[in-house]
Structures are given as C-alpha cells and as structure tokens.
Amino acid sequence: xxALTQPRSVSGSPEQSVTISCTGTSSDVGGYNYVSWYxxxxxxxxxxxxxxxxxxxxxxxxxxxGSKSGNTASLTISGLQAExxxxxxxxxxxxxxxxxxxxxxxxxxx
Amino acid sequence: QVQLQESGPGLVKPSETLSLTCAVSGYSIxxxxxxxxxxxxxxxxxxxxGSIYRRGSSGSTYYNPSLKSRVTISEDTxxxxxxxxxxxxxxxxxxxxxxxxxxxxxxxxxxxxQGTLVTVSS
Numbered sequence: 001x002x003a004l005t006q007p008r009s010v011s012g013s014p015e016q017s018v019t020i021s022c023t024g025t026s027s028d029v030g031g032y033n034y035v036s037w038y039x040x041x042x043x044x045x046x047x048x049x050x051x052x053x054x055x056x057x058x059x060x061x062x063x064x065x066g067s068k069s070g071n072t073a074s075l076t077i078s079g080l081q082a083e084x085x086x087x088x089x090x091x092x093x094x095x096x097x098x099x100x101x102x103x104x105x106x107x108x109x110x
Numbered sequence: 111q112v113q114l115q116e117s118g119p120g121l122v123k124p125s126e127t128l129s130l131t132c133a134v135s136g137y138s139i140x141x142x143x144x145x146x147x148x149x150x151x152x153x154x155x156x157x158x159x160g161s162i163y164r165r166g167s168s169g170s171t172y173y174n175p176s177l178k179s180r181v182t183i184s185e186d187t188x189x190x191x192x193x194x195x196x197x198x199x200x201x202x203x204x205x206x207x208x209x210x211x212x213x214x215x216x217x218x219x220x221x222x223x224q225g226t227l228v229t230v231s232s
Contacts, residue, residue: 001175003155036218038156045208045225046156051218089156093217097144097163097172101156 004029004090004102011108017078020105022090023071028100030071034093037066037075040104041086049088050075077107085109112136114209114223122203122230128196132209132223133189140164140187144212146219147183147194149205157205159183161212162192199230 005023012018022029022037029035035053038046048057050066053073063079073092077084090102118130132145139145147159160173162183169185177196185192196203206227210219 003157032217034217038219045222046219047222048218048220051213051220052216057220091156091158091219097161098174099146099158099161099212099217101148101158104155 001094001098001100004092004100006088006090006102006105008103009106009108011110012077012080013110014080014082016080017076018080018107019077020075020088020090020107022073022075022092022102024073024092024100025071028092028094029068029073029090031095032093033068035066035068035073036091037064037073038089038091039084039086040089046089080109082109112211112221114211114221116207116209116223116226118207118226118228120227120229122199122228123232124200124230125198128194128199128203128228128230130194130207130209130226130228131191132193133191134211135190137211138187139185139190139192142214144214145183145185145192146210146212148208148210148219149203150208150225151202151205154205159194159196159207163214201230204228204230 037050054066144161182195206225209223211221
C-alpha cells in the first residue's frame with residue numbers, strides 16, 4: 001500500500017486556475033470512485049473539499065472541482081484566491097476497508 | 111455539530127506504548143460511521159493508521175498493513191469515545207495524530223479533530 005503520487009508544489013496567480021494530480025494504481029484510484037481531497041492550512045486539521053471523485057460538500061465553493069481518468073485523479077481550483085494557499089491531499093479507498101493518502105501538494109498563490 | 115477531540119500524553123519514550131483517546135460529541139459512535147486514526151509526521155503527509163466500525167454488538171477494526179502488528183483501536187460506547195494504542199514506538203512515530211469520522215459507503219472523512227502532537231523521545 002504505497003502513498004499516492006502528487007506534485008510537491010503547484011502555483012498560480014489570483015484568478016487563474018491550477019490542477020493538482022494524484023496518481024495511484026488500479027488497486028486504489030483506478031479501482032474505485034472513492035477519491036477525496038482535503039485542504040490543510042498550517043497548524044490546522046484537514047478539511048474535506050471533494051468526495052466521490054467530483055462531489056462537493058455543502059459550503060465548499062464551486063471553484064473547486066474534481067475528476068478522474070484511469071489511475072489519476074485531479075483537483076482543479078479555478079479563480080484562485082489568496083485563501084486557497086494551503087496544502088492539498090488526495091485520499092483513495094484501497095479496498096478491504098483500507099485507505100491511502102497522497103504525499104500532499106503545496107499550493108502557492110503568487 | 112459533530113466534534114472530535116484527541117487527548118493523551120505528548121511525550122512517549124522509545125519502545126513504550128503510545129495511547130490516545132478521541133472523545134466524540136454531537137454524534138453517537140455506535141450509529142454507523144467509521145472512526146479513524148490518521149497521523150502526520152512533522153512536515154510530511156498524512157498516513158491512515160486504522161479504523162473501527164461498529165457492526166452489531168461489537169466493533170470491527172481495520173489497520174494499515176504497515177502498522178498492523180503494533181496497532182490496536184478500541185471503542186468505549188458508554189463514554190462515546192475510541193482509542194488508539196501503538197506499541198514499541200520509535201522516533202519515526204513522532205507525529206500529529208488526528209481522529210476523524212469516516213462515511214460508510216462513500217469512504218470520505220468528514221469531521222476531524224484538531225490533532226495532537228506526540229513526540230517519541232527519551
């Protein structure tokens with residue numbers, strides 16, 4: 001059960017769009033439509049932003065969207081805002097009641 | 111409002127056992143969610159440790175294979191809390207430990223505790 005692969009860092013200017021990838025295997029990302037994404041600000045607990053690949057919990061802006069193709073899931077943030085600067089983690093169900101996280105991506109808003 | 115709060119020693123000696131408790135308010139842990147432990151070493155990513163899920167009269171547990179030999183998760187429904195024990199700790203177990211609620215069937219974690227830092231050092 002290896003960690004999912006994410007870029008260590010991504011950046012974008014305000015109002016631009018950025019996409020964070022999350023690559024796994026057919027045993028996790030590719031095998032289930034149970035990818036979730038979490039936002040974590042420094043010193044804070046993670047916050048659910050996307051679940052079931054592309055669904056947004058109540059209260060999460062529609063600037064956040066998710067998708068999946070094969071073994072790679074993606075989180076896209078459009079209309080970047082300063083408060084979006086944070087670490088982002090993907091998580092996938094990996095079968096047999098187990099979960100695997102990505103290594104995290106640091107988003108910098110330039 | 112669902113709230114989770116971790117508690118336990120902030121310092122554990124190498125080779126000893128790390129013990130943490132997660133107190134849940136606003137929702138009964140017997141009512142059909144997974145209850146997870148997740149950790150984050152300083153400056154690193156998240157790692158799922160394990161989960162407990164009540165099936166009928168007892169809780170079923172599931173562990174990360176890499177930690178399974180050292181981890182025990184248990185529940186105390188009378189106190190509405192669940193606990194983590196990690197044995198034979200080393201410096202590599204130094205991390206912020208989070209408890210979280212996991213949605214059955216969709217498998218996402220919707221509520222998290224604030225986290226508690228546990229340092230393994232002599």
